[in-house]
Amino acid sequence: MKELHHDPEVLSDLHHSLANSYASTPELRFTWLETMTRNHAKDNNFSEAACxxxxxxxxxxxxxxxxxVQSWGAEAFDKISTNIPRDETGLKLDSGKCNQYTPG
Structure with missing residues (x-):
């Protein structure tokens, strides 16, 4: 990835692919989505960071x-973008730890 720092679009595509590969592991997907957010913000792509x-x-x-804990999930974001529920409903609880989301 270090070799791609000069090409933000290719780097972003790579991060997106990695995030998708972790679709069933919430903690890893969260980490990659957070990395994508930072990269987009650094490149002043604020709408992509917001997505x-x-x-x-x-x-x-x-x-x-x-x-x-609640009755609604990713489907609530359907009116914002149909991509969101499509990408976020493959979650499996037994695939990885997700302690940072556990309500306290």
Whole structure:
């Protein structure tokens, strides 16, 4: 990835692919989406950074739904973008730890 620092679009595509590969592991997906947010913000692509943050919010909502904490999940973001629920509903609770989302 260090070799791609000069090409933000290719780097972003790579991060997106990595985030998608972790679709069933919430903690890893969260980390990659956060990295994408920082990279977009650094390049002044604030709308893309905001989209990454929306995906993070939907990921958290889906996790809480699967844990039985709330009745709604990623589907609530459908009116914002149909991509969000499509990308964030593949979550599996037993695929990885997600301690940072556990309500305290």
């Amino acid at each position: 990454c943050q929306l995906h993070i919010a939907a990921l958290m909502a889906q996790y809480l739904k699967l844990k039985g």
